[in-house]
Amino acid sequence: MVATSHDVMPDIELYQPADEATALDLAARLGNEGWLLGGGQDTYGWLKDRNKTPSAMIELTQIDAWKGITETADGIEIGAVTTLTEIARNPLVQSRYGLLAKAASIVASPQIRNVGTLGGNLIQDTRCWYYRRGLDCYRAGGNICYADSPEGLNREHALFGASRCVAVSPSDTAPTLVALDATMVVASAGGQREIPAQDFFVGPDRDILNMTVLNEGEILTAVRIPNTWANAEFYFEKVADRNVWDFALVNIAAAFKTSGGNIEDARIVCGAVECVPRRLEDVESAIRGQARSEATGNSVAEMATAGARPLNYNNFKVPLMQNLVKRAIRG
Amino acid sequence: MNPKLTRRRFIKGVIASGAAATTTAAWYSATGQERPSGFVERLVRINVNGQVRNVDVEPQETLASTLRYKLGLTGTKLGCNRGECGACTVLVNDVPTYACSVLTHSFKNDRIETVEGLESANGDLHPVQQAFVEELAPQCGYCTPGQVMAAVGLLRENPAPTRDEARHALSGNICRCGSYDSYLDGVMRAAELIG
Amino acid sequence: MAYMHIGKDFTPPDVPGKVTGRIKYAEDYTREGMVYARLLTSPIPHARVLDIDASAALAMEGVHGILTADDVYPDGEPQSTGLKILTNEPTLVGEPILALAADSEKIAETAIAAISVTFERLPFVTDPLDSLLPDGADAYNGGNTFVFRQGFAQEKWTADQVASMRAGNEPTAEPQQTVEYGDLEASFAASSYVYEGTFTNAGYPHMSMEPRSALAYWEDGKLYLYGGSQSLTAFADGIAGIIGVPKADLVFINEATGGGFGQRARAGSVPVYGVPAKLSQKINRPVMMRVTREEEFTIGGARQGLTGWIKVGFKPDGVMAACDLWIVSDNGGKGGGADAYSAADCISVLYQADAVRFRGTAIGTNTAHRGAQRGPGQNQIAPIISPILDVAADELGISRFDIRKINTPMNGDVGGPQRTPFTSAYMPEALEMAREQFGWDERQSRRRQQNGSKVIGLGIGQGYHNAGRSGMDGIVMMGADGRLKVHNGVGNLGTYSYAAVSRAAAEVLKMPWDRVDIVTGRTDLHLPITSPQDGSNSIFTNTRTFYGAAQDMLAKMKEIAANDLGGAPEDYDISNERVHQIADDSVGMSFGEVAARGMELGGKYTGEAELPEELAEWTQIAADRLAGTGFMGIFHDPRHEGNPPGFTVTCCEIELDKETGKFEILDMIQIAEAGTIMHPKGMDNQLVGGAVWGIGLSALEQHLYDPQNGIPASTGYWQSKVPTYLDCPLKIDTGWVDLPDPENPVGARGVGEPAQGSVSAALTAAITDALDGHIFGASPITTSMILNHIAGTAEEAVELAQNNYRG
């Protein structure tokens, strides 16, 4: 009978590898028993609650190779354990990828951004409160969803892509990286692979236990953002109940390349409406060649939410998402 | 408890936390493998308020626990212990940080400052503290150490902030009494005292 | 009047300790041999404990023992609502069942997980209207309501009656309570505009920053208890009874309290302090019980949620003719309060309606404990009534300011169903002050101005709470050093009222502030009883007692001087810490000399004789212990007449974005009408703090329970949406009327509660304004509700459900 409110860190080992090889070796050896630790802002709650019980933490933030923002031949590379504060304030990111800088600057609270890492923000677990309470729901390996039911409190939950689990992607930076056509660099003891940002996240239909396609022993080490969308016209907005310490009810990250006022190409991605950042490819196609205007925005608003399947309490996300798409397009 | 319980495998695993400390260590010795490098030693030296302190720190120990319960620095408060309130804010290399939601072991080479370390050697209050007194910024006072540290962090980086900049810099600190307005008055006055 | 202290800013003695972190809250203390307690709380919303098997836990290394309800209540638990120290009959998830002490919290948590509790699951309910259904579950064992002096009872409506209320109609069931004055029917008949509709107020959680952690140990038969409270002696007085220790044997140490908004005022809402006290007694060790944020949510209290129906009529000239209010209160799992009645009382006071009827029924649900907290009823009704006034004003072609001015309470008025006269009431002055300082009239041109997707909304609101009590005791002491010691049991909850009221004593004796010591922080310093420091009463209540005690000391000084130096006491006056003849101020004694003389004389001068009659037991103990130790001024305050009101007026301007449902508060002004202002910065703090609470009430704070399983969703700061810096305006302007109240020796009244209500009223009015007069009939009005309203989408699965997204 677990019938108490836990509040202290249970005994757990801590590894602080100083180099990549040791970290990868640890990740491989410890497998699921080794919890990869970035800034820890989505770690200690789980552990204090004793709702996740790995036997060791592998702290990645001591590895300099996975930190910092560097310019590459085709864009920039951001180490996965770079803090959100650093990203938000980095001149390179600010000037070329203002979309990401903006998103990183409004995550949670200043102190969380000061230690929270990009990798952590991307990989963080969903905020469904039933799941967070430690209930043995589908996402925790159980056989039930408490949120998706006639009376379930599911105001923050999914409009799209639900499959038994109706949780949503909580990240503010994930939609921007999908919009920027970023690539995730994933390393393991066996080598390295690169995954397009869009394919990095996984919905419950394909993997109900995980939010990303990372396998056991794999570590997200860097994010590469190509020049494709550098200096494009950006739009980012997060709508949350509170302006600090809150997760988006819906957020939107959009990038536009325009020529003579007309949209040549666009990326529009919404967060918190699906378990993965939702790219609105139909809308992107529909607005190509159109003026970046209010009329264009209005014309695709309904398309933006086509196929939405609201739950009992998240109907408002439909107009909100439509409005955000309109706002992004009209600029 | 049902005696069968320990034999059954819960999907999350039954946690026997008393034994968990040795779980992986035991695994390595049982499998005859060497423990991987990178394993932390418990005895650490940390730099708190300019003093280097030797402390026995458990691997999982949060900085707030070390400060409050090992070093007796109870000015750092636990309001939620979940990084949702800011009462535990300390400075790590001048950067405001939630002490409840970081590990002490992560900061072995860093400069940690708590509210106890702000006064000058002759006992004068730090300008932020002085300004908070003058503006009667605190109400119940429980969030105050955190507010002070966030404000000190801000003023070190930006000695002349606008009220709006101050508001954003302190936004990671909840005050349930709602003294935000008074704290901002305090930060603005502190900037004057410093300037 | 030219005061020396009153109306002047000063630095309360505890402020430096707060900015340096040196002041101690309960959990900051340690004690040799201290062990750590952890609570095992109910995972089930309504259950009965059948068996507890702690053998495995007790066998663990480092575990010192457990405490159960059977230990605490050997003769059985009290059969009433209200939190218990521990219980075998939990009525909410998170209610403490047992506590376990161990060498560390970590061991305690591990050990608790090894305790097996067998529960009998009982039917539960999270919405009072559900409980009213014929087959609805009852939250308590023995019913869904608790009738004073009668016990548990069952209150049921027909399914049609419940459905009808959910559909927005006037309830037709028999209410538990009806209070009425005036001719309701005639008043509605005389109305030219009548609004009628249902509403919900969500319960908002107390969520003080410091959880109710406590340390206790026993020494020489005395219990030393370290805990937070709003009211030092009143709280100690109560907790002694709850724990079952004689008042004389309790030392309550409470230097600072990390937030008290009602739930820490009285011991009845913090019986959990009995856990370390009893456990420490049982295992004979000091016990520290640290309470978690989640526990603080479940047992830390919240306002009652209200589900109501309201009908308000206005005459053509804007006069509120009648208000008919029917409220079903959500009393949560442990009983609530009289919020609903206070809501009606508030409407009667603030709008001086010709006729008011209140009907109410209070129903339990298996949700968090409810009780005292900033504005019982007055503040919940504020965001409901304010937009109705606005719509009425627009309908009747009266300005929104004028409709409030027309209906304003003022000197000589009475208020409430009891038709109690005000001690004084300067609401018209407050309204005018707010209007002028905010530029209300000039801003009207901006009303509903569109800027892209954004629209301007203007709001004005009023707040009220009865703000003063009497009948308490005061003690001041002086030694040969001539320093004034104010024995102060008021309690330090962060308002600094304890310090401000002490200045009434300094004022009487015309002593410089640096010659005054406030003796407080622990009850073994011998402190007199005070009223619990809640309900905005402290300033009014305690200025009376300290003023009286100082007057007693002054009189004694004059007696001694007359005795020693000749003449009659009336021939003497004081200045510069001397008692001297009025005619010749060179003939006199310093305060130190008088005090020394008084100590020589003894008897009534040192509290050894002629103590006032009717001293509270608690004061009597303090006075007995102080007797003979110094020169004493002591006073028992007689009862006052009338209702000393605390009033506030708020104006605000918001910009609401119709596409996101979010708004920003561009400007806000808070004006207080609280008699003479004792402490301007303290007043300012109450006004800006109340504003943040008002914003939370109107727009953010949630109280959520999963209706299927009765588990709480809003246990932390994040989920309960406590307002942050960036949810509040950049600057809140404040001001005050500052006219004296005749029932208080220094003219002062309190203001804590109304500061929230007026902001909530003004902000909700502004939201309504921005949305072309749409009345939500709800607090909070969240982003999603605004979006749903604009988009015309369905808002809620169950109408008027409490502990849900709306209500």
Add this chain to the structure above:
Amino acid sequence: MGEIVRYKRDVWGEEVILGVSWDLLYVVFMAIVILLIAHAIVMAALAKKNLDRPTGDGRRVVRHESIDRWFHWLMAASILVLIFTGIAPILGLRIAWLDIHWISGLILTFLVIAHIIRASFWQDFKSMLLLPKDFAEPFDSARKPGKYYFEQKGMHWAVTVVVLAVIVTGVLMFMQIDTPFWDRTNSMPEDQLGLVFLLHGLSTLALVALAATHIYFALRPEKIFYTRSMISGWMSEDELAANHDPAKWSPKEAD
């Protein structure tokens, strides 16, 4: 390894059944592989005696009508799809399996219902009945069966029981998810839900074992003509005479 049942905590923290332990999947898999390999070895050792297999040439009789063959193969396909989509995520394959799973499940359910109706009214139901006397058949080489020999009947009825169990539990589980036809409810108590999952899991394990066994025998050289007959519908008179008792089963001649 070791447990059969997995447990979880229900919403109020009490222990309830979660489902079958999927460790058993490996157990079942290994057990079946070992058994079948053993069988293959034994058969190979006895191979000489069985050399004179009946020929497929010559006159043909109808064993399975076209519609029944369709039934068989559609059911086989849906079961295989169900097994694959059900097991793949357990093995860690990230595929969107659920929709395919329940659609196949529905198809299987309709096929099974249709088959039951057809078998009850239009087919020779008795030919599949497993009677007490049939149990002597494997031990008496003189006894030849009617249309289906003992093992075939046994397999059929085992599959029937298991498939019905999978279907019944599957339909109950189907009601617990969102579909185009309805939104889910949380109407089933968690302990009952766990029981349903457990039964579904256990019957799945049985089905995996049966399917593997069935496929193995279908591919055995001495039995493969039955597989052929399930594809083409006919068997030769020689095969008929060698394996079946015409008194008990006299099929009509194939075209």
